[in-house]
Amino acid sequence: MFSFILKKIAVILPTFLGVTLIAFTFIRLLPGDPVLLMAGERGMSEERHAALMAEFGFDRPILVQYGSYLKDLFGGDFGTSIITKKPVFEEFMALFPATVELSLCAIFLAVFIGLPAGMIAAVKRGSAFDHVVMTGALTGYSMPIFWWGLLLIIMFSGILGWTPVSGRISLLYFFDSVTGFMLIDSLLSGEKGAFTSALSHLILPSIVLGTIPLAVIARQTRSAMLEVLGEDYVRTARAKGLSPKRVIGLHALRNAMIPVITVIGLQVGVLFAGAILTETIFSWPGIGKWMVDSISRRDYPSVQGGLILIAMIVMIVNLIVDLLYGLINPRIRHTE
Amino acid sequence: MSEVARVEEQQIVEDSRPAGRMALLKEFWSYFSENRGAVIGLVFFIGVVLVAVFADFIAPHGPNEQYRDAFLQPPFWQEGGSITFPLGTDAVGRDMFSRLVHGARYSLFIGCVVVTGALLVGVVLGLVAGFFRGRVDTLIMRLMDIILSFPSLLLALVLVAILGPSLTNAMIAIAIVQQPHYVRLTRAAVIGEMSKDYVTAARVIGVRRMRLMFITVLPNCMAPLIVQAALSFSTAILDAAALGFLGLGAQPPTPEWGTMLAEAREFILRAWWVVTLPGLAILLTVLAINLMGDGLRDALDPKLKRS
Numbered sequence: 001m002f003s004f005i006l007k008k009i010a011v012i013l014p015t016f017l018g019v020t021l022i023a024f025t026f027i028r029l030l031p032g033d034p035v036l037l038m039a040g041e042r043g044m045s046e047e048r049h050a051a052l053m054a055e056f057g058f059d060r061p062i063l064v065q066y067g068s069y070l071k072d073l074f075g076g077d078f079g080t081s082i083i084t085k086k087p088v089f090e091e092f093m094a095l096f097p098a099t100v101e102l103s104l105c106a107i108f109l110a111v112f113i114g115l116p117a118g119m120i121a122a123v124k125r126g127s128a129f130d131h132v133v134m135t136g137a138l139t140g141y142s143m144p145i146f147w148w149g150l151l152l153i154i155m156f157s158g159i160l161g162w163t164p165v166s167g168r169i170s171l172l173y174f175f176d177s178v179t180g181f182m183l184i185d186s187l188l189s190g191e192k193g194a195f196t197s198a199l200s201h202l203i204l205p206s207i208v209l210g211t212i213p214l215a216v217i218a219r220q221t222r223s224a225m226l227e228v229l230g231e232d233y234v235r236t237a238r239a240k241g242l243s244p245k246r247v248i249g250l251h252a253l254r255n256a257m258i259p260v261i262t263v264i265g266l267q268v269g270v271l272f273a274g275a276i277l278t279e280t281i282f283s284w285p286g287i288g289k290w291m292v293d294s295i296s297r298r299d300y301p302s303v304q305g306g307l308i309l310i311a312m313i314v315m316i317v318n319l320i321v322d323l324l325y326g327l328i329n330p331r332i333r334h335t336e
Numbered sequence: 337m338s339e340v341a342r343v344e345e346q347q348i349v350e351d352s353r354p355a356g357r358m359a360l361l362k363e364f365w366s367y368f369s370e371n372r373g374a375v376i377g378l379v380f381f382i383g384v385v386l387v388a389v390f391a392d393f394i395a396p397h398g399p400n401e402q403y404r405d406a407f408l409q410p411p412f413w414q415e416g417g418s419i420t421f422p423l424g425t426d427a428v429g430r431d432m433f434s435r436l437v438h439g440a441r442y443s444l445f446i447g448c449v450v451v452t453g454a455l456l457v458g459v460v461l462g463l464v465a466g467f468f469r470g471r472v473d474t475l476i477m478r479l480m481d482i483i484l485s486f487p488s489l490l491l492a493l494v495l496v497a498i499l500g501p502s503l504t505n506a507m508i509a510i511a512i513v514q515q516p517h518y519v520r521l522t523r524a525a526v527i528g529e530m531s532k533d534y535v536t537a538a539r540v541i542g543v544r545r546m547r548l549m550f551i552t553v554l555p556n557c558m559a560p561l562i563v564q565a566a567l568s569f570s571t572a573i574l575d576a577a578a579l580g581f582l583g584l585g586a587q588p589p590t591p592e593w594g595t596m597l598a599e600a601r602e603f604i605l606r607a608w609w610v611v612t613l614p615g616l617a618i619l620l621t622v623l624a625i626n627l628m629g630d631g632l633r634d635a636l637d638p639k640l641k642r643s
Binding site for chain 1: 373478479481482485487488489490493494497498574577578581582583584594597601604608611612614615616618619622623625626627630
């Protein structure tokens with residue numbers, strides 16, 4: 001197991017270096033040099049420009065610059081925002097819990113609906129339920145989620161007036177952030193109605209963000225279950241007279257879970273991509289909206305830092321999923 | 337019928353199939369048409385293609401033609417609507433129906449360009465990686481790993497930020513983000529084919545490398561690539577619409593569906609049709625292509641069949 005872990009980490013390191021190289025190159029591919037970018041539209045004199053180039057070290061050879069960029073990264077310095085003048089890492093961390101809270105709710109929704117739906121569809125293959133689930137899943141998979149979000153707003157906020165349109169909590173409530181998760185913080189604050197307000201703000205974005213993972217999980221569960229249900233050991237279990245519940249719940253489900261867990265792990269990237277759109281629609285103050293805003297504000301150091309931090313998180317989560325996969329399925333860790 | 341039995345049956349059918357293109361097509365169609373959803377998807381898709389081709393004849397008005405006496409007019413079946421603007425008008429008095437019809441052109445164009453670009457580059461890189469193995473392979477595959485470690489939409493977003501927001505740049509960005517999938521598929525298929533007897537035979541009789549790569553081996557790797565092409569056609573349309581929606585794809589007044597949605601956002605609670613219709617167009621087109629993709633996968637690639 002230990003060598004399996006080492007091997008996985010050995011593969012990820014060069015990829016990580018590549019990611020830093022891309023982020024490093026990114027800011028240099030933009031028209032104009034970094035100092036001019038910082039100056040923005042005001043512009044600056046030749047001397048000031050040269051002085052700043054020297055101050056930030058942009059006049060050094062490119063390799064030296066990359067070296068010091070890497071050194072900064074490993075020291076936890078992800079650059080400074082041009083707009084707010086705050087460290088990018090600090091900004092990222094302040095907004096990150098909002099995205100995590102939203103993503104967790106979305107993935108819970110996806111798993112709790114997608115898994116049973118896929119399972120029942122497989123067991124009742126060919127039934128009306130199966131057709132409905134599969135049609136629904138393919139529709140969800142084809143959904144432009146930015147439009148889906150707008151539709152839900154029209155329906156639930158506009159016509160029915162059940163949920164608020166944007167933000168994380170009503171402005172009526174104000175309390176200190178303890179965990180960064182609004183649901184927990186609102187409970188801790190003890191203010192009446194705060195939790196309900198936070199929850200009602202969270203529901204629509206979670207549905208929107210969870211739609212594609214839900215569809216993927218339902219499809220994957222169904223196909224994995226179908227495959228497992230055709231295996232010999234399931235037939236054996238049935239033949240020796242185990243109840244269908246036991247055969248499906250214990251023998252089949254366990255083995256069908258392996259590909260499903262991988263798929264759930266792979267949704268992290270999908271969630272980040274979805275968060276960009278979902279957060280923009282619902283004005284959810286998280287990483288996705290921050291990235292879009294940073295791009296439109298031309299705050300390139302923030303874009304650069306955010307890009308690398310998100311890639312890091314996706315890589316780490318994928319690594320954990322890989323390791324878990326090896327843990328559940330010994331065949332994987334021994335053949336690789 | 338179990339998975340194994342089905343695969344075996346498929347192989348028997350394949351082995352005894354008569355030669356000739358027509359027969360192959362016929363066989364393909366018999367598998368494809370088994371899947372009712374796929375046929376519905378195909379019919380709808382052909383409809384969209386026809387609409388796109390004949391947009392100039394179908395659309396009653398120009399896509400950017402403004403009627404200053406008809407702002408936000410509802411569709412004809414609602415009060416205040418008229419048959420002149422069958423699906424209503426948008427905030428600056430343009431006919432929704434005409435814009436949607438012309439939008440089909442953009443979506444199909446985006447899908448075609450992105451898939452062609454990603455497919456060409458991806459297949460060449462995948463062939464090179466699979467044929468030469470060793471360092472070249474490692475280098476190419478690591479590069480693909482790097483691209484894949486970014487969430488695709490995020491990377492596309494950043495690429496567009498560098499290149500500048502426009503439809504062309506959005507297509508380039510999406511193609512770059514999608515091609516690693518083709519590289520991986522091609523490489524895996526090539527490595528699988530390389531150990532087969534026909535490749536050894538071709539080598540023994542001295543077939544040159546380029547011919548071996550592109551004419552001997554590549555056609556046998558096409559099945560998963562075609563399936564992937566169908567699926568990434570729909571992803572391309574979705575991603576381009578998402579970029580358009582974020583203001584980083586096609587720029588107004590282009591009647592691209594995602595861009596139309598972005599323009600309509602502020603009228604969301606006042607005029608349902610300007611928001612609902614472009615999204616519905618995206619959803620239905622993407623859904624049709626995905627249905628077709630599922631059918632293609634079942635017909636071409638029994639190993640990938642998800643029963």
